[in-house]
Amino acid sequence: MYAISLGDDGAELRPLEPWHAEEFLAHLDRGREFITQHIPFGVNVTDVDSARAMLQSYADKRAADSGFLHGLWLDAKLVGGVLFRIFDAEGGNCEIGCWLEPAASGRGLVTRGARVLIDWAFDERGLHRVEWQASSANEPSIKVARRLGMTREGVLRESFLYRGVRQDMEVWSALAPEWRDARARAAHNDH
Numbered sequence: 001m002y003a004i005s006l007g008d009d010g011a012e013l014r015p016l017e018p019w020h021a022e023e024f025l026a027h028l029d030r031g032r033e034f035i036t037q038h039i040p041f042g043v044n045v046t047d048v049d050s051a052r053a054m055l056q057s058y059a060d061k062r063a064a065d066s067g068f069l070h071g072l073w074l075d076a077k078l079v080g081g082v083l084f085r086i087f088d089a090e091g092g093n094c095e096i097g098c099w100l101e102p103a104a105s106g107r108g109l110v111t112r113g114a115r116v117l118i119d120w121a122f123d124e125r126g127l128h129r130v131e132w133q134a135s136s137a138n139e140p141s142i143k144v145a146r147r148l149g150m151t152r153e154g155v156l157r158e159s160f161l162y163r164g165v166r167q168d169m170e171v172w173s174a175l176a177p178e179w180r181d182a183r184a185r186a187a188h189n190d191h
Contacts, residue, residue: 011107025047025048145170154171
């Protein structure tokens with residue numbers, strides 16, 4: 001299987017497959033409290049079978065071209081991931097998301113991994129719009145959207161019920177032409 005280097009710090013982006021179930025469960029157990037603060041990702045993964053089932057559901061989505069998971073590894077240890085939660089190739093839209101255990105936060109892993117997936121969605125698959133949704137209370141996720149150069153489109157007030165509390169959800173997006181223009185400007189400024 002392939003691995004994409006995310007820099008000189010030993011960070012890699014790789015597909016997260018059903019055969020990673022034990023490693024995925026161990027990762028979620030290390031970071032469960034942190035990961036599930038704002039999102040229910042992995043909350044029902046409590047044993048190897050449920051880990052495998054979740055990973056299989058995304059393998060099925062990938063086979064149907066409707067979503068998929070990529071793990072973030074740091075020094076050969078699974079520490080988080082980025083995913084296409086929704087992937088609509090025909091409509092030209094997708095929603096990207098992320099999760100990370102606390103020991104790996106603050107290193108830019110999610111931003112670097114998300115950038116690879118967004119480049120792929122626009123350049124290889126020809127999508128037009130990538131969306132990022134995050135609870136307004138999830139400041140690390142909001143910061144990633146900003147670092148990626150996404151545009152804040154608005155707030156869906158009290159639209160997401162989580163842990164008995166109605167959360168405001170922010171909607172951020174990038175469109176293919178503006179993404180390519182920003183990338184070209186960054187490349188020009190590097191010269």
